[in-house]
Amino acid sequence: xxNLDFSVVFDRWDMVLQGIYLTIxxxxxxxxxxxxxxxxxxxxxxxxxPWLKKTCGIxxxxxxxxxxxxxxxxxxxxxxxxxxSLNAVTVSMIALTxxxxxxxxxxxxxxFDSIEKGQLEAAETLGLTRRQIYWHVILKQALERVYPAxxxxxxxxxxxxxxxxxxxxxxxxxxxxxxxxxxYRPFETYIVVGALYVVLSLLLRVLxxxxxxxxxxxxxxxxxxx
Amino acid sequence: xxxSFAAGYMLFLLKGALWxxxxxAIALLCGGVLALVVALCRISTQKWLRxxxxxxIQIIQGTPVLVLMFLMxxxxxxxGWSVSPLLAASVSLSVYVSAYLGESWRGAxxxxxxAQWEAAECxxxxxxxxxxxxxxxxxxxxxxxxxxxFMVQIIKNTSLASVVGFxxxxxxxxxxxxxxxxxxxxxxxxxVLYFSMCYPLSIFSRKLEARSGEKSYA
Numbered sequence: 001x002x003n004l005d006f007s008v009v010f011d012r013w014d015m016v017l018q019g020i021y022l023t024i025x026x027x028x029x030x031x032x033x034x035x036x037x038x039x040x041x042x043x044x045x046x047x048x049x050p051w052l053k054k055t056c057g058i059x060x061x062x063x064x065x066x067x068x069x070x071x072x073x074x075x076x077x078x079x080x081x082x083x084x085s086l087n088a089v090t091v092s093m094i095a096l097t098x099x100x101x102x103x104x105x106x107x108x109x110x111x112f113d114s115i116e117k118g119q120l121e122a123a124e125t126l127g128l129t130r131r132q133i134y135w136h137v138i139l140k141q142a143l144e145r146v147y148p149a150x151x152x153x154x155x156x157x158x159x160x161x162x163x164x165x166x167x168x169x170x171x172x173x174x175x176x177x178x179x180x181x182x183x184y185r186p187f188e189t190y191i192v193v194g195a196l197y198v199v200l201s202l203l204l205r206v207l208x209x210x211x212x213x214x215x216x217x218x219x220x221x222x223x224x225x226x
Numbered sequence: 227x228x229x230s231f232a233a234g235y236m237l238f239l240l241k242g243a244l245w246x247x248x249x250x251a252i253a254l255l256c257g258g259v260l261a262l263v264v265a266l267c268r269i270s271t272q273k274w275l276r277x278x279x280x281x282x283i284q285i286i287q288g289t290p291v292l293v294l295m296f297l298m299x300x301x302x303x304x305x306g307w308s309v310s311p312l313l314a315a316s317v318s319l320s321v322y323v324s325a326y327l328g329e330s331w332r333g334a335x336x337x338x339x340x341a342q343w344e345a346a347e348c349x350x351x352x353x354x355x356x357x358x359x360x361x362x363x364x365x366x367x368x369x370x371x372x373x374x375x376f377m378v379q380i381i382k383n384t385s386l387a388s389v390v391g392f393x394x395x396x397x398x399x400x401x402x403x404x405x406x407x408x409x410x411x412x413x414x415x416x417x418v419l420y421f422s423m424c425y426p427l428s429i430f431s432r433k434l435e436a437r438s439g440e441k442s443y444a
Contacts, residue, residue, distance in 0.1 A: 061421075061425065061428070062417075062421065064378075064424075064428065065378065065382075065420065065421045065424035065425045065428055066382070066417045066420045066421055066424070067382040067383070067385035067386075067396070067420060068382070069385045069386060069388070069396060070385060070396060070413055070416050070417050070420060071417075073409065073413045074410065074413045074414065074417060077409040077410040077413060078410050081410050159288075159289070159290040159291075160290065162290035162292045162293060163290075163292055163386070166389065173290065173292055173293060173296075176293070176296070177296070180296075180300060184304070185304065186296070186297075186300035186301045186303075186304050187297070187300075187301035187302070187304045187305055189301075190293055190296050190297040190300065190301050191297065191301070193293055194285075194289040194293045194294070194297060197288055197289050197290055197293060198284070198285055198288035198289060199288075200288075201287075201288040202284075202288065
């Protein structure tokens, strides 16, 4: 058994920090954009326009039933086929957004569907338009109900962002790959990086929990954040 | 490029798809056995066992599968064990499956009504008998729809075995691409193949869920 030497990773802490920074950036950008995309998709899928319904349905099913790795490669090579040469980080952001968009669409749809019919009828009676009903009546209540499911999806997204290392976006896993090939200490490197991911996911949970407390006054459902 | 070439590539991809299914089956079986252990430990009467398993679940659920895969494939040889791609992929996927399914099955076991436990206790069944003869058979019914849904996640995550050089669908595609240089076309084909493996399972899980009248958001 060889001696373990974890210092090789900590000696390169500046690289590790940069990797963490990119992982967080990818996660936050994809979370924000993906959530907006997903919400619109969920509304589209519940709407009355047939072609929009179908498009949103196909998008959701196609993304949910194929691996992220393949999606990332498809975006990467698809965009370059179109003549767009974007850097790996931008491609990663686009691919992650598309991916998490489909998952949040499905979650938001479940949330929208859970709103009682009486509320919608009441809103219609008050003469609100469909857009107003979504904005003033449905959206916030639905979000509050699915918030735990949504946030655990975003934590999964953070973990999945490690796959972006495969198109050489220099996030945490890519940094780990570099360090281990530089130092020949793969075990120590991946243990430390794995632990960093655990810490990051815990931090992200706490962040979402605090965010939830801030935006939902009634704080229902939020006890279940761990 | 003749027709036979294209057919040859296609055959290679299909072989890769078969390995994807094989690896998924290994991960489901080995991971399932581990998951049962995890679930039973999580509801054990021993506090330290419950805490240890909760810790294990937190660690595994907080680590990307990709990092697990690298840790097994590159990390273990550094400690003196030699690991083949198939072994590394199987072990890391099984560990991943054990944490997620274990937690899901614990929920299923605990959602068997308390009265069933009490009734079994009244019949003087031991704890093991209660678990094996009364609780688990009912928990299986509750756990089936989410487990089938999770099989989709397993199939998708086997794609990560490509990074350690195991020739499943994605790796097969990369090999074909090295000679044809048409990445978009090939990855599209791969996506279609994955879709045709996963979509029926998704539908099936949704049907099961509708039948059991349970709603899950995720």
